[in-house]
Amino acid sequence: MIKPFYYQLNEVVEKRLIPDPKDNFMNGLTWGEAHEFFTPCYWLTQYWMNGFDRMSESKYKSNATLTEELTFCLLGGFGVTAELATAAFERCKEVGLIDNYETDPRCWEDYLSHPLKLEGKSRRYRYPRQKSKYLSSAMKVLKSCNWNHLKGKQLRDRLLTLKGVGPKTASWIVRNLEDSDEVAILDIHLIRAGIITGIFKPEHNVDKHYTEMESIFIEFCRKLGAQPSRLDCLIWDQMREIGPLGLRLFERAMHKPKNRAELISLSVEEKQLQLV
Structure with a gap:
């Protein structure tokens, strides 16, 4: 069920519609909640809240030769x-x-x-x-x-x-x-964020799978309705800003629980991270 999402941008309250958290996004990945770290819905709403969908060009576009x-x-x-x-x-x-x-x-x-x-x-x-x-x-x-x-x-x-x-x-x-949307900059921040989100697999290796991973990220952006040149800037900024928290989220995404007790422990940690 589609539901409203409210946020403030430039002192104006905006209303947008977001998908049901359980709806399929791509390849079995669901949209998730807007308040959950690095879900597709999180990135979509962050994209809106930072005004990236209203920029004429990326803030990283250079005037250099x-x-x-x-x-x-x-x-x-x-x-x-x-x-x-x-x-x-x-x-x-x-x-x-x-x-x-x-x-x-x-x-x-x-x-x-x-x-x-x-x-x-x-x-x-x-x-x-x-x-x-x-x-x-x-x-x-x-x-x-x-x-x-x-x-x-x-x-x-x-x-x-x-x-x-x-x-x-x-x-x-x-x-x-x-400000090209034909390519993606797969640096360590974007790769880690992609693994946390679930679009990249832990076994993906940028040295071996750059073209495949780039295609996945560009398709991810297309389904969000976001421009790759802008979303990778947003991801880069956020991963740098949250620092150690991003690394903890990444390490947890890479870690496969060995038993039920470990799975419960990781679930508790996830709830704690959302409160940080």
Whole structure:
């Protein structure tokens, strides 16, 4: 039975309709309740409550060039916070490495090896030598080729030919440049949220099943009536915000109870988590 859902947005009380919690959503997964962590209904209502369905474009859409976006995304990724990647990017931009398509890895490494100022503190960038090799190699390609006509998956496929660029990084670049809904950024936050929600299986491996998992996420968004480029931003923000709680939810989703006592214990923990 469809029921009303009320929320406030920009000081206006909105009324929307949500499905019955027991209704099938996809592949045997039910809609669930709006107040239950990471159910399909939870993500739908969070999408509405954050105004994502009324945005003209994602807040993460970049006005940067392809070269700038590629540099930023290569500087980010595993083991590097968004803040540290931004500081490293700003230094590389300031000294002209990006605008000049610097192809000497030693120049990149020299600037990336020096400490960066972050929130008034001195921080070192991780992996300066490795990233310098990737960046200088990418600049050689971009300096000699024009990829401006490529869009969506075509651009991602071409980016995958660059050293150090995997499916996640390539999708990240395309999403940021185009606000594209053809690709999905399957980072650790989205993968964990997908497992908690139930759209991904614990045995899914992003290195082996990227295309399959991407298709599942895009279909999940389609059934919600949400744009992938916006929903992945919402998921990313929420997973970062809740921190340890998200990890506990993920660990529980990955854990299979061995007996009835353990199952009861996990059920009690779930109720406690909903009150946090």
